[in-house]
Amino acid sequence: MLWIIPALPLAAVLLNLLFGDRLGKRGTSVLACGAVILAFMAALRAVLQLAGIPEEDRRIVETLYTWMRVGDFSANVSFLLDPLSAIMVLVVTGVGSLIHVYSTAYMAEDPSFRRFFMYLNLFMFAMLTLVLADNYLLMFVGWEGVGLCSYLLIGFWYEKHSATEAGKKAFIVNRIGDFGFILGLFFLINWTGSVDYERVFAAAPHLFPIGGIAITAATLLLFLGATGKSAQLPLFVWLPDAMEGPTPVSALIHAATMVTAGVYMVVRSHVLFQMAPFTLEVIAIVGAATALMAATIGLAQNDIKRVLAYSTVSQLGYMFFACGVGAFGAGIFHVMTHAFFKALLFLGAGSVIHGMHHEQDMRRMGGLAGKMPVTHMTMLIATIAIAGIPPFAGFFSKDEILAAAFSSGHFPIWIAGLIGAVMTAFYMFRLYILTFRGEPRFIEHAGHDAQGHGAHTDEPHGQGHPVHESPAAMTIPLVILAVLSIIGGFVGMPFQEGGHLLERWLRPVLESAGGLPHSVGHQLSHATEWALIGLSVAIAGFGIFMAFRVYLQRPSLATSLRERFAGLHNALIHKYWVDEFYDAIAVKPIYRLSQWLWRFFDEKIVDGIVNGVGYTLEGGSAILRLFQTGYVGTYALFITLGVLALFLHILRS
């Protein structure tokens, strides 16, 4: 009964589409949330069933039908539940359910309420297809499906020009990645003759030498797909702009689930990636570079959602470099914990935005702790979790990733990860302090715009409405996610014989083929491991301390720092001018080429040929028309001339 899990949200889409106008908002919410919650229960039941199977053959495959059969090649619509997809399915449906419930309150005032939930449910369907697929082709269907829903939801408020632009940008940037993914897929189909995970992974070791060009090219292309979907260098630019979408969308799609699809794909294909050490190096470097770069940009952003967006890019970088250093399990662990605390952060930010009546600029917030107690507490928990303070969830996963980087000898990457961790702690607590602590800055907002750099020109905050705590439908998901952010890391408790719970759970997947060591994090001695833990906690603590010092105790320090490093600050505010750079090297030339194709090739040549035919006929007939004068005499003259000509011709021959 695996098919029921993606089928439930799809059914809700169809029902809402056909009968939604008769159901009203309440009916739509019940239908949409109910479908996802039921899907979560179905997933839970299936995973429990999976856990009951002995470890050696712990996988459930369910083939619905043969999708296509061409010669020797065939692809099925079939679903696979194994420990890896189990984690993803539970995260997607679990976090998804909470976000659906939250959305019913957040979007309550929106005129396109039903459309929103249809898109959201459609997204759930596509995402569940992606993670449950038994072969690359079906995964690609889900992959494109989530891309489509992402586009639709980013541009949800399509009256807003920036939102449609952001949606287009996300879609086009993702196309570049998808082009890599599908080329990689063609490589695999060409060499292994199959798209089924099991057959590809079984065939690969016999076909390719380790580190060979073929496998390296194929995996690099697959990774290009992952950089698009998971917003890594060089294709990360769409994710910050994706914040134009409604905040629950940012939480669900652009933090917790869809953007981790790239990580999931890499982990799913770890058999292939392990055969290409060069690709793994590339992944590690790209991941670390992204983590570092996004964290630095996050330091200077003033829009609460943009800080979180860059934080997401940065955390995704951690997941990728975990994969790159061979710690696939740690990558998935971070996917899970990140889903909890980042969804919580976004939902908390959404609650703040809701309570502040659509104010997103942190420079016009402050002192909200007393006014929004539940949001404040849950956000604080999430902030601590992402900063990496034990025993909160983020600590365990991030520490495992850093330990893996250290023990596998990738010291530059390890150091980059540590620096990223300091900055993560710093900018997250900056966000927390600017939003919830200090003096409220939103009444006399006009006078406090001294630090304005022109990045945000939002409409001023409506002063008539008091700031308020959000309704229960929003705070209850926050509380549940907060609990998960606290306890979610315990499945990855270090210092356990034979690996921690999550590692043991994932073992059937990650050791199924090749027998290569997947997790190197536990070859370390306990003493080293303690030292690493101490180091990362100290570093996180330092970041938090600095944030409090700069933004709470001595706000003048922030200004003087900003002035001292004006050039650097400017670079950060402008996100290193990456958008401008892409605009100059890619967007503008393509735009100009299209202009030329339009103005010259289409209008002059294509239209020229078509119109030319018309003009020729028109001109020709204009001449011929002159002969039809309507005077009988003219015709008689022509007849006579014709007869004479004929006469002469006959006489001469």
Added chain:
Amino acid sequence: MIPLTWSLALSAVLFTIGVVGVLVRRNALVIFMSIELMLNAANLAFVAFAQQMNSLDGQIFVFFVMTVAAAEVAVGLAIIVNVFRLRETIFVDEINLLKG
């Protein structure tokens, strides 16, 4: 016995007068008469050849031509009468509705 050449020359002259008449005259009736002239030029050529060749075929053809000419006159005059009733003119250079 009039030589054949003379008859043919007369026939050619009559035909040419008919052609020129059709081309240059404006009055539909005169044009009509010119057409008759051309037909009769042809008749003359038929008769001349018939006599020269001692064959009756040419003379029979002349009767056909006269029959056709009579029929043509009937139809043609009817058209001209109707045109005159509609347009109150029978000058062909004033009747040019069918132009491109």
